[in-house]
Amino acid sequence: MSASSPVKPARSVCVFCGSRHGTRAAYTNDAQATGQMLARRSWRLVYGAGDVGLMGEVARAAQEAGAETFGVIPEHLFRLEVGKRDLNTFIVTENMHERKKVMHMNSDAVVVLPGGAGSLDEFYEVLTWRQIGLHEKPIYLLNTGGYWNPLLALNDHVVAEGFASASLLDMVQVIDTVEALETALDTAFS
Numbered sequence: 001m002s003a004s005s006p007v008k009p010a011r012s013v014c015v016f017c018g019s020r021h022g023t024r025a026a027y028t029n030d031a032q033a034t035g036q037m038l039a040r041r042s043w044r045l046v047y048g049a050g051d052v053g054l055m056g057e058v059a060r061a062a063q064e065a066g067a068e069t070f071g072v073i074p075e076h077l078f079r080l081e082v083g084k085r086d087l088n089t090f091i092v093t094e095n096m097h098e099r100k101k102v103m104h105m106n107s108d109a110v111v112v113l114p115g116g117a118g119s120l121d122e123f124y125e126v127l128t129w130r131q132i133g134l135h136e137k138p139i140y141l142l143n144t145g146g147y148w149n150p151l152l153a154l155n156d157h158v159v160a161e162g163f164a165s166a167s168l169l170d171m172v173q174v175i176d177t178v179e180a181l182e183t184a185l186d187t188a189f190s
Contacts (some may be wrong), residue, residue, distance in 0.1 A: 002051035006157060010043050010072065011189050012044040014107035016122040017054040018115035027114045028057050030144045034113065035061030041182065042067075046107045050100065054113055059087070096168045102123055109188055110139045111181065114147040123151075126175040131164070138188045140173045142181055148174065 015038075021028055031054040039044050044064040048055050049071025063069055069087040074095050093099045100122055104110070112123045129135055141148045152174060158164050175181045 008122060010042055010045050010105045011109070011185075013038055013185065014046040014103050014110045014126075015058050015113060016048070016110065016119050017058060017113035018054055018119055019048075019050050019053040020116065021053050021057070022114055024144050024145060027147070030142060030178055031057035031113055032061040034058055034070075034111065034181070035063075035067065035141070036065045037178055037182050038062050039065030041065035041186070042187070044068040044070055044088075045187070046070045046072070046103050048103070049087065050077070054115065058113070063087075070106055072106075073098045074099045077115065083133075096121075104129070105137070107137070109137055109185055111142060112140065112148075113142045114144055131168060138173065138184070139171060140175050140181060140184060142178070143174050143176050148170060152154075 015034060017031060018027070035045065035058040039062050047059060047066050047069075050056060051059065051074065059069055059071070063086075069089040070089040070091075072093060073095045074122045076095075091102060093102060094143060104126060110126050112119060123139075124143070126137075126139060128133075130137070130139065141151070143149070143152075155169060155172070158166060159166050173184055175184055
């Protein structure tokens with residue numbers, strides 16, 4: 001008799017976010033609410049496997065609420081980001097590029113919470129992949145307290161200056177609340 005394989009979650013959501021908490025409590029609150037929302041919907045969290053900053057907040061909230069968790073961390077960040085080994089799936093990669101690729105391949109949608117240069121890198125990589133036709137997964141910016149407004153202005157500028165077509169702007173949905181994010185994901189997954 002062979003062992004049965006675990007039941008795959010209905011959907012997996014890749015969450016990119018900061019390895020720091022940022023200056024506003026709203027960032028932490030939305031990170032925790034995102035983890036809880038994923039669990040409530042039985043969606044798997046795919047994230048950077050860190051136990052610090054907003055990353056840790058999303059993962060702990062998701063775990064405590066019963067979500068399946070899938071973390072991916074590169075070797076060189078294991079100590080800096082305090083690799084969270086108590087996840088359902090924990091993968092260590094050789095580098096950042098491989099990390100992003102594994103995270104993206106194992107998700108059905110991408111959500112970007114507030115974060116720094118790493119989150120921007122992750123966002124623009126999946127946006128670029130979508131722009132050149134490598135995927136059609138939905139991409140959401142959780143715009144907590146208007147955090148992403150300067151980024152949105154930059155994207156508008158890129159289009160206005162002729163470096164991308166206006167279709168680039170349609171490849172990203174800007175969401176202001178976790179409740180609206182849940183509705184958007186539910187619509188995308190149905």
